[in-house]
Amino acid sequence: MGQKLALACACALVLSACAVPRPAATVDPDAPPKWYAPLPHNGTLTDLNRWWQQFNDPLLVELIEAAQTASPTVATARSRIVQARAARAAAQATLLPSVDGNATAVRAKQPPTPIATTVTTGAQAAWEIDLFGGNRAATDAARERLQGAEAGWHDARVSVAAETANSYLALRTCERQLLVATRDAQSRAETARLTQLSxxxxxxxxxxxxxxxxSAAEGAARATQQRAQCDIEVKAxxxxxxLPEPRLRERLGASWKEPAEFALLTVASIPAELLAQRPDVYQAEREVAAASADVGSARAQQLPRLSLTGSIALGKAHAGGDTFDVETWSIGPLALTLPIFDAGRRAANVDSAQARYEEAAALYKARVRQAVREVEEALVNLESARARAEDARIAVEGYSASFVATEARYRSGLGSLIELEDQRRAMLAAETALVALQRERVASWIALYRAVGGGWTRAQQEEARTP
Known part of the structure; x- marks a missing residue:
């Protein structure tokens, strides 16, 4: 009998290596063979991991680190990692036997025997043998979701960094606009003073x-409005x-200059290589793999299930002044459960898992297409800002020279105030456009930083998982 039981256990172990088929866990990205957008610096760029240091602005780096620490988005992503890690541990536990300890004490009298006291301690074990890989598939799904959660945390940090940098950029741009508006208001006020004397x-x-x-009142109102906008950016x-607002305002007192050069990740000619830099794309890919494993787990539930139980107990019994040792053990039963009728519940679970897999695959493809779009839009905007920079500078110089000449003619009595105000408005518009273009250029670099994953790579993900 013992040989038969051992043979049955051996067969169960062999069968547990079997697995039901499941959909392929990878999806070919819908990416074009090359970037259909101009590449800045001909694609010759350097490292993205230290990109924020290119600004030579310690305050920006400090703000990004503080924002990542305080962000609820990052905290939520961190919590999801902990939850996914716990889910993986629970799934892995199904592959091993479970053991429970127990202790009992019984005092009873059953005539004609004397009063007896029995105390036992023991352990019970149960193991569902993974015949067709259902539990293994569930473990695989949990592992893939953990990897996706880890990538999601990186994605959250990249998003917060980009959001903070854009907010900081908006404030610095606002300060430049305020300087333009203040100079304009002072110029209008001086013109109004001289005109009133005349x-x-x-x-x-x-x-x-x-x-x-x-005109002077209009300029003063514009400067006041711009100052209020800068205060709003500080609040953001x-x-x-x-950070405490007084401390932040103190740090913001230093002047800021737009970085002349930017160093970014090398822009590859094949989108798939660059898209691997995005943690959100990687996370979507892991969800496809997890959904594929869920399909295998659901299909395994339609097949026979084999379980093995056993127990061992040690104790003592005291009756009629005598004490006896009590030892019991059992192996079995080795139970085979065959699904016969469940009103379509298991089949419905398979259909549901298959539908979730198809949804995950569609979302992955959409994520890849969105990533391609974001990268190419950032490249287009960056090239556009670069191409317009020289024209915007020439426009400011030209309108400024024209305004100075018109103002000189007005003060000498050879020009009209209306002509002067027209030139003033043209110069103000050109200066405002130049500042906005400078912001657009930096914002395009930040968008490209975000679009290519903020320096995160799959290699980093693998290193993070290596004990």
Whole structure:
């Protein structure tokens, strides 16, 4: 009988290596064979991991680190890693036997025997033998989701870094716009003062003086509005970084210059190589693999299930003044469960798992297409900003020179205030456009940083999992 039981156990172990088929866990990305967008610096770029240091701005680095520490998005991603790790541990536990300890004490009298006291301690073991790989597939799914959660944490950190950098950039741009608006307001105020003196002396019509005062008031209102916008940007940075506002304003007192050069990741000619840099794409790929494993697990539930139980107990019994040792053990039963009728529940579970797999595959393909779009949009915007930079600078220089000449003619009495204000508006628009273009250029680099994964690589993911 013992030989038969051993043979049955051996057969069960062999059968447990079997597995039901499941869908392929990989999906070919819908990526074009090359980037259909101009490559900055002809694609000759360097390292992205230290990209924020290119700004030579310690405050920006400090703000990003503070924002990542305070961000609820990063905290949520960290919590999901812990949950996924626990789910993987629970799934792995199904592959091994479970053992429970027990202890009992019984005192009883059954005539004609005397009063007896029995105390036993023991252990019970149960093992569901993974005949067709259902539990193994569930473990695989949990492992893939853990890897996806780890990549999701990196994606959250990259997103927060980009958001913080954009907010900081918006503030610095606002400060530049405020300088432009302040200079404009001062110029208008000086023109209004001189015009009023001329009007008081009778050399200038009152209507012209009124127009100059209106222009000065308009410039002052614009500067006030711009100052309020800068205060709002500071509030946004405080909320993102959780830094005290007085400390942040003190640190913001230093002047800021747009970095002249940017060093980024090498822009490959094959999108698949670059898309591997995105943790969200990797996370979507892992979800496809997990959904594929779920299909295998659901299909295994339609097949026979084999379980083995056993127990061992040691104890003592005391009756009629005598004490006896009690030892019991058992192996079995070796139970085979055959699904016969469940009203379609298991088949429905397979259909549901298959549908989730197809959904995950579709979402993965969509994520790849979105990644391609984001990279190419960033490249287009970056090249556009670069191409317009020289024209915007020439426009500012030209309108500024024209305004200076027009102002000189106006003060000498050879020009009109209306002509002067027209030139002033043209110069203000050109200066504002140049500052906005400088912001657009840096914002495009930040968008490209975000689009190519912020320096994260699959190699880092593998290293993080290596004990």
């Amino acid at each position: 009007a008081n002396a009778g050399f200038t019509p009152p209507a012209t003086a009124a127009l100059a005062r209106a 940075l405080v909320a993102l970084s959780a």
